[in-house]
Amino acid sequence: MSGRRTNYRGDLRYKRWYKTYFFSGSLFILIFGWSVAHLKISPRLFWEGIPHFFNLVTEMLPPNWGVFSRGKILWSILETLSMAFAGTSLGAIGALFFGLLGAGNISPSKVIREATKRLLAAERSVPPLIYILLLVVVIGLGPFAGMIVIAMGTVGMLGKLFAEAIENIDPKPLESLESTGATRIQMVRYAVLPQVIPSLIANTLYRFDINLRVALFLGVVGGGGIGVNLQMAMSLFRYADALAITVVTLLIIWVAERISDYFRRRVIGQEILH
8 A cells, every 4th residue: 555655646746747847848948949940040150250250359459549539439428427327316206206106005095006006017118229219209319318218217117116115114103103193295204214215225326337238228229428439430340449438338337336336335234224
């Protein structure tokens, strides 16, 4: 009897494994195989392209640092930083507003809360490229369109994070203020913001790091900034100029990250101390 039980248990484990992994694994293999065939992935083509890569590197070296003697390039770098900073700041303000509407413990009603969450989810599902293409038609090329795209992307991401941070606060201060007849604005001012501000600042700084890269990408597709100069240099086969612009851009992003990390650690440390 014990042998039969052991075999029966073994059969059950095998059936569970079969149902859990075999079907999903087979589906993954089929989709992956179709994708490889559809994209015509060829290691031979990659191998044959390696010499062209080295030819490109040869044409890029040495970088043409003289490109920065033109004031326009430096202005474009400042434009990219401004796009990221202004877009992040405006987006964070909008995200705080929607975060308050979407948080279950502070939202005025369930209908508003659910509508806000659906709106934020819909906003996050649209890639920045779609936004910039639409805005270029509406308001034209330039950093203003890029800044709006960055702000919209920031609202979608930070709005969700802000709502979750607000929902996880200590409920006791809220309950105390509510029992005294405080208004919703007073509850937000004295019970919600003091608890979530460190988290909001840390997440906003993290989003700024992302938006700096987004600003570079948006410039390539018409959003203004240094991305326009990079795209122009590559289009005109000025590869030495493109390498110099790329190196300086990466250096600026690295410095901005270090500054952002420093302030984020300070904010998170203060949160732990409190």
